[in-house]
Amino acid sequence: MSQTITTQILPTQQQFAKIKEAHALHHEAICVFLATGFFLDQDTFWKDEVCLLPAHIHKFDDEGFLTSSSPWFEWHYSPRAITFETALEEYVALLTKVMNDQVADRSVILPISGGLDSRSQAKVLKDLGVSVQAYSYSFSGGYPEHQIAKQIAETCNFSFQHFLIKEGYLWDCIDDLALINGCHSEFTHPRQMAILQDYKNMQGVFSLGHWGDVLFDRGVPAGTSETDVVPMLYKKMVKPKGFELAEKLWGVWGLTGNFKDYLVGRIENSLNTISIDNLSAKVRAFKTSQWAHRWTTTNLSIFESVHPITLPYYDNRMLEFICTIPEVFLADRKLQIAHLKQDTALAHITWQDHKPYNLTNYHKNKLPNNLLYRVKSKLKRELQGLLGRPYVQRNWELQFEGKVNKKELEHYLFDADFNSWIPKTLIAEVYSNFKTIDRVGYSHAVSMLLTLSLWHKHFNNNGI
Numbered sequence: 434m435s436q437t438i439t440t441q442i443l444p445t446q447q448q449f450a451k452i453k454e455a456h457a458l459h460h461e462a463i464c465v466f467l468a469t470g471f472f473l474d475q476d477t478f479w480k481d482e483v484c485l486l487p488a489h490i491h492k493f494d495d496e497g498f499l500t501s502s503s504p505w506f507e508w509h510y511s512p513r514a515i516t517f518e519t520a521l522e523e524y525v526a527l528l529t530k531v532m533n534d535q536v537a538d539r540s541v542i543l544p545i546s547g548g549l550d551s552r553s554q555a556k557v558l559k560d561l562g563v564s565v566q567a568y569s570y571s572f573s574g575g576y577p578e579h580q581i582a583k584q585i586a587e588t589c590n591f592s593f594q595h596f597l598i599k600e601g602y603l604w605d606c607i608d609d610l611a612l613i614n615g616c617h618s619e620f621t622h623p624r625q626m627a628i629l630q631d632y633k634n635m636q637g638v639f640s641l642g643h644w645g646d647v648l649f650d651r652g653v654p655a656g657t658s659e660t661d662v663v664p665m666l667y668k669k670m671v672k673p674k675g676f677e678l679a680e681k682l683w684g685v686w687g688l689t690g691n692f693k694d695y696l697v698g699r700i701e702n703s704l705n706t707i708s709i710d711n712l713s714a715k716v717r718a719f720k721t722s723q724w725a726h727r728w729t730t731t732n733l734s735i736f737e738s739v740h741p742i743t744l745p746y747y748d749n750r751m752l753e754f755i756c757t758i759p760e761v762f763l764a765d766r767k768l769q770i771a772h773l774k775q776d777t778a779l780a781h782i783t784w785q786d787h788k789p790y791n792l793t794n795y796h797k798n799k800l801p802n803n804l805l806y807r808v809k810s811k812l813k814r815e816l817q818g819l820l821g822r823p824y825v826q827r828n829w830e831l832q833f834e835g836k837v838n839k840k841e842l843e844h845y846l847f848d849a850d851f852n853s854w855i856p857k858t859l860i861a862e863v864y865s866n867f868k869t870i871d872r873v874g875y876s877h878a879v880s881m882l883l884t885l886s887l888w889h890k891h892f893n894n895n896g897i
Contacts, residue, residue: 436493440485442506442752443644443725445733445744447484447617450491450499454481460686464679465696467881469670470619471728473699477617478888487726508718510711512759520762521771527754528745528772532557532640535743540564540637542740543591544625545582547785549649549769549792550642552585554745556776558640559589566635570596570624572831581783588778594631600831602627604841607887613738616888618731619880621829625735632739639736644725645746648755651764652713652720662712666700666719672877678863685856713760721752829876833867842879845886854889855882 438448462476475483483499485491488506493499515523532554541558545551545567558565567589569582579595586593603610606626614623625632653665676693683692703723709715736742745751755763762768770792774780780792787795789806797803832838845851846860860882867875 435495436497438485438491438493439505440487440489440491441747442488442749443721443747444485444487444730445742445747446737447726447730449477449482449484450493451497452481452483452499456481460682460688461695463885464683464688464692465699467679467682467878467885468672468676468692468696470672470675470877470881471724471731472617473723473727474703478892484727487722506753508707508709508714508722509756510709510714510760511757513757515759517762517767517771520758521768523754524758524768525772525775527750528553529557529560531745531748531750532743533561535745535748536561536563536638536640538563540566542632542635542637542639543567544639544641545569545585546642547578547581547783547788548646549766549773549784550645550746551582552773552779552782553645553769554640554642555585555589555591556773556779559591559776564637565589565591566594566637567591568594568596568635570598570628572598572826572828576785576826578785581785584782585779588776588782596628596631598624598627598831600835601838601841603832604838607845608891610735611887611891613734614731616884616892618728619877619884620887621832621876621880623732623735624828624831625732629735629739632736635740637740639740639742641733641736641742641744643729643733643744643746644721645769646766647717647720647725648746648751649763649769650766651760652715652717655764657712659712662716663697663701663704666704666716667697670700671696674863674866674871674875674878675881678859678878678881681859682855685859711760713764714756717755827873827876829880833872833876833879842883845883846879848886848890851886851889854893855885 440448457480459476459478459480462472463478465476466472472484475486477484485499486502486504488504489502490505491499492501536558541563543551543554543558543565545555546569555565555567567582567586569579571577571579583593583595602624603620603626606629607620609629610620610623610626653662657665680692704715704719707715707718707722709718733742733744758768773792783789783791784795787798790798790803833842843864846864847857852860863875863878863882867879
């Protein structure tokens with residue numbers, strides 16, 4: 434029996450389908466995955482499997498194969514002639530309605546960061562008067578982000594829990610993570626895996642603030658020209674050492690042409706499907722249909738594995754609203770800041786991106802005003818290192834640094850079965866460069882190799 438599936442503008446789940454193609458590895462797509470950390474468009478590891486595009490109507494034949502996909506929504510930029518005050522009023526009303534519709538009368542589990550998206554949700558939930566279990570986490574040896582989150586929770590009268598993400602947590606749950614996200618994202622970012630059991634002890638529905646920071650900000654820097662866009666996107670998307678790895682595998686697999694030309698062509702083709710003249714709005718639409726759908730959404734499955742999820746910024750109404758708001762109102766988080774400044778207490782809590790400043794004085798975060806703070810922070814990090822407790826800034830540092838992590842990592846990288854697919858000599862070269870030349874730069878390539886190893890273990894059943 435034939436079937437039709439209609440996907441949302443920004444789905445909260447990725448859906449996959451079979452197409453009538455030969456069953457073979459999609460080497461070109463895997464190279465892009467290695468270079469960027471996510472797949473583009475409808476690509477997957479396989480040529481005969483696709484990820485259903487967002488905002489499309491997908492039709493299937495009687496055998497269950499995807500036969501056609503046609504868009505029901507086209508990204509557009511149709512700014513209305515409204516004042517900022519009207520835009521703000523509409524934004525607050527819409528965010529409130531969306532969140533009220535999503536959570537209804539259920540208890541809410543709210544992750545709080547030091548940014549603006551979750552703080553905006555907190556303000557709405559506070560005004561709605563619903564029961565909220567808030568939480569935050571910070572790295573062992575890293576910036577205490579939870580201190581900001583705790584202030585927000587206390588201001589809103591939410592219960593609050595703080596979790597410390599410890600080094601090496603990944604190895605106890607890496608197989609579970611591979612099965613949850615299908616290895617469509619690398620493994621060092623989803624730190625929520627470290628507290629999965631704690632999630633199970635909570636009650637309610639998650640309210641997640643993903644993608645608000647992209648929707649309510651500039652799509653491109655001021656002064657960007659049309660010729661700047663593709664190089665800018667390429668620079669933002671591509672991890673140099675991941676590209677280096679992908680380029681070498683492109684040669685190992687004997688793929689036709691030049692990898693960089695292929696990747697740039699894919700970016701250009703996807704960008705050209707968006708018929709918007711305003712560059713900021715066009716890039717925002719591109720990021721939403723690519724980054725959000727193929728990277729951000731991937732690990733939402735971790736939250737959903739324990740409780741239902743809601744995402745106000747993923748809601749169709751919010752995305753359609755964005756298309757009608759003048760870019761000048763979206764730029765620089767203006768609407769979110771104005772909304773939060775309606776609550777004096779929330780506005781005066783530190784904004785992590787501009788620490789130690791808050792929403793009322795963040796414009797002072799520039800030299801010479803912030804010089805003393807920057808000097809003190811640097812000295813504190815250096816002292817922490819001298820005391821044998823290196824300052825942790827990046828997720829991968831918790832997984833790849835130290836003897837125990839080294840042993841676990843090498844177990845996966847130099848697995849004989851995996852090395853029958855990805856040459857051991859190539860892996861050894863990348864890993865050596867990570868250890869001796871550039872740990873920060875090569876961490877992405879190492880993480881992507883780890884992801885491929887787990888994918889090969891769990892999903893490459895045919896041994897292709």
